[in-house]
Amino acid sequence: MMAESELAQWIARWRSGASALVLLGSVSLNVALASYIAIQALSASTRPLVRIMPEEPADAPDNQIAKFAARLPSRDADILWEVYRTKKPQILDAEAAAESARHRALSVLAQHEPDTSALRAAFKEAVDSRMHKAGLLAETVIDALERISPDGRRQLTSQIHSR
DSSP: OHHHHHHHHHHHHHHHHHHHHHHHHHHHHHHHHHHHHHHHHHHHHHSOSSOOOOSSOTTOHHHHHHHHHTTSOHHHHHHHHHHHHHHHHHHHHHHHHHHHHHHHHHHHHHSSSOOHHHHHHHHHHHHHHHHHHHHHHHHHHHHHHHHSOHHHHHHHHHHHHTO
16 A cells, blocks of 8 residues: 555656646747747848838949038038039949949840850940949049148048048
């Protein structure tokens, strides 16, 4: 009789211990699953499912000139914008040509068996057209720098040196 009661007590302890372990395991799995779902939901809210292109890329000529003009006194910035407005049609044409050349390079690259010489020519055209656009922007800044005040030039050089 004593053996039966000891056996019953041992089974009762084992059941409560096993139940506690199963309960602990279940709670742990539920916490892990809830954490995973929460992380996925939060990270999905920060990155869109569809890539949205900005209306104007960060390297658009207007943005580049605006960054440069922000470093100048207002009168000198006005001179830069005036020079830019006179050259803007040429710059936009060069930008359109660069974008067109980029698309041509991508279309050659997307071919099943791309022709190496065509690919080289397309990439060279893309690089050359981007360099032409950069040259026009540099020319705009140089033309403006010839007309801005000495104080504006000093301010600009001190900001560039302090970087």
